[in-house]
Every structure is written in structure tokens, then in C-alpha cells.
Amino acid sequence: xxxxxxxxxxxxxxxxxxxxxxxxxxxxxxxxxxxxxxxxxxxxxxxxxxxxxxxxxxxxxxxxxxxxxxxxxxxxxxxxxxxxxxxxxxxxxxxxxxxxxxxxxxxxxxxxxxxx
Amino acid sequence: xxxxxxxxxxxxxxxxxxxxxxxxxxxxxxxxxxxxxxxxxxxxxxxxxxxxxxxxxxxxxxxxxxxxxxxxxxxxxxxxxxxxxxxxxxxxxxxxxxxxxxxxxxxxxxxxxxx
Numbered sequence: 001x002x003x004x005x006x007x008x009x010x011x012x013x014x015x016x017x018x019x020x021x022x023x024x025x026x027x028x029x030x031x032x033x034x035x036x037x038x039x040x041x042x043x044x045x046x047x048x049x050x051x052x053x054x055x056x057x058x059x060x061x062x063x064x065x066x067x068x069x070x071x072x073x074x075x076x077x078x079x080x081x082x083x084x085x086x087x088x089x090x091x092x093x094x095x096x097x098x099x100x101x102x103x104x105x106x107x108x109x110x111x112x113x114x115x116x
Numbered sequence: 117x118x119x120x121x122x123x124x125x126x127x128x129x130x131x132x133x134x135x136x137x138x139x140x141x142x143x144x145x146x147x148x149x150x151x152x153x154x155x156x157x158x159x160x161x162x163x164x165x166x167x168x169x170x171x172x173x174x175x176x177x178x179x180x181x182x183x184x185x186x187x188x189x190x191x192x193x194x195x196x197x198x199x200x201x202x203x204x205x206x207x208x209x210x211x212x213x214x215x216x217x218x219x220x221x222x223x224x225x226x227x228x229x230x231x
Contacts (some may be wrong), residue, residue, distance in 0.1 A: 004159075040223050042221040042224045043224075044221070045218050045220075068118065081226055090159060092160075092219075102164040104150070105162075107152075107159035109158060110158075
């Protein structure tokens with residue numbers, strides 16, 4: 001089954017404690033992206049990756065890091081989480097050509113992060 | 117820069133009534149437009165999309181949307197709401213950039229369906 005898998009689904013952590021949210025896709029997609037969802041603001045892009053070892057900032061990259069060492073994985077790293085990073089996070093993937101043609105992006109189930 | 121505006125963060129409709137969710141976009145090039153739906157505790161699922169061709173597009177679950185270039189709009193409709201339509205809906209546009217492409221989302225509209 002084609003899917004994007006995020007882990008964990010729920011996470012409560014304390015300010016300053018480094019954490020990683022994993023994202024894996026089994027569709028051999030080149031393009032992967034992270035979004036955060038906040039009430040009234042919709043989904044805002046944090047980082048995206050066009051392919052292995054190619055990443056770039058989205059609209060709200062501050063406080064986040066990513067890496068793309070393998071095509072299937074795109075982890076989101078919070079080196080020193082703060083309460084304003086409490087949010088719902090989504091990973092998405094798509095083919096590169098698909099994104100250009102308007103083919104849909106596939107989304108993970110989301111990770112609800114609370115930083116206290 | 118491309119942007120998407122959804123009018124109304126919350127919409128309440130009666131079961132069987134028309135559902136109308138408004139979306140306006142700004143784009144310097146012909147856009148690719150999408151509607152996604154998010155059911156409680158789930159990820160986003162594509163409802164429908166417009167790329168080229170027919171401006172009235174039909175999606176899953178009886179939804180449709182019409183692309184109106186002159187109005188820069190892509191409103192979503194469903195003639196008769198069902199209880200299962202209670203969800204949050206997001207309009208999105210693809211931004212094609214030399215440095216990379218991305219989906220830009222509107223703020224979302226949460227739909228409540230009353231019996």
C-alpha cells in the first residue's frame with residue numbers, strides 16, 4: 001500500500017530537549033516536504049526536498065532542521081524545541097514531475113507535538 | 117508570491133443543504149488548484165484538482181469546484197451535505213519556482229453539519 005508514515009503520532013516534550021520526527025514514503029517519490037498546521041493559518045511549509053541531498057527552506061524554517069540522506073526518508077529535527085513549536089506536523093511526498101503537472105501530494109497522518 | 121485565501125474559518129450547514137466553501141488565489145501564472153479534506157485525526161486527502169481543460173471539476177464524495185480565472189476563484193460546492201462531510205477543508209495552489217515547487221495552502225474552513 002502506497003503511504004507516507006510519520007512517527008510518532010503524538011509527542012509531549014520539554015523545552016530544549018532535542019527531538020526528531022521521522023517520515024518515510026514507499027512510493028519512490030523525489031519530492032518531500034514538511035508542514036505545520038496551526039488554527040486559522042492552514043498548513044505552512046517548513047522545509048522541502050527535491051531529491052536526495054537537496055533541501056531548501058520553506059516559509060517557516062526557523063528552529064527546524066531536515067536531512068535527506070535516502071530517498072524514502074525525510075526526518076524533521078528540532079534541536080531545541082520551544083513552546084511556539086507546539087503544532088500539528090505533516091509530512092508529504094510527490095513525484096517531481098507530478099508536482100509540476102498538478103498530481104496530488106500524499107500526506108502522512110500527522111504528528112501532534114506539544115512543547116511544555 | 118502565490119497565496120490562497122479561504123473566506124470563513126467555520127461553516128455550519130444543515131444536512132441536505134448546499135455546501136459552499138470559498139477560495140480565492142493570487143498567482144502570476146496559470147495555477148494548479150486543489151481542494152484537500154482533513155477528517156478528524158487524519159492526514160489530508162485530495163478531493164479534487166484543476167490543472168488545465170474543463171473549468172468545472174468533479175471530485176470524490178459528490179464535491180465539485182469551478183475555476184474562474186476572471187474572479188481568481190476556485191469555490192468548492194456540494195449540493196446536499198451529509199453528516200460524513202464534517203471535516204476541515206483546505207484550498208491549495210502549486211507554486212512553480214525555479215528553486216523548487218510547493219503547495220501553498222489557505223487557512224482552512226471547518227465544516228459542521230447539523231442534523
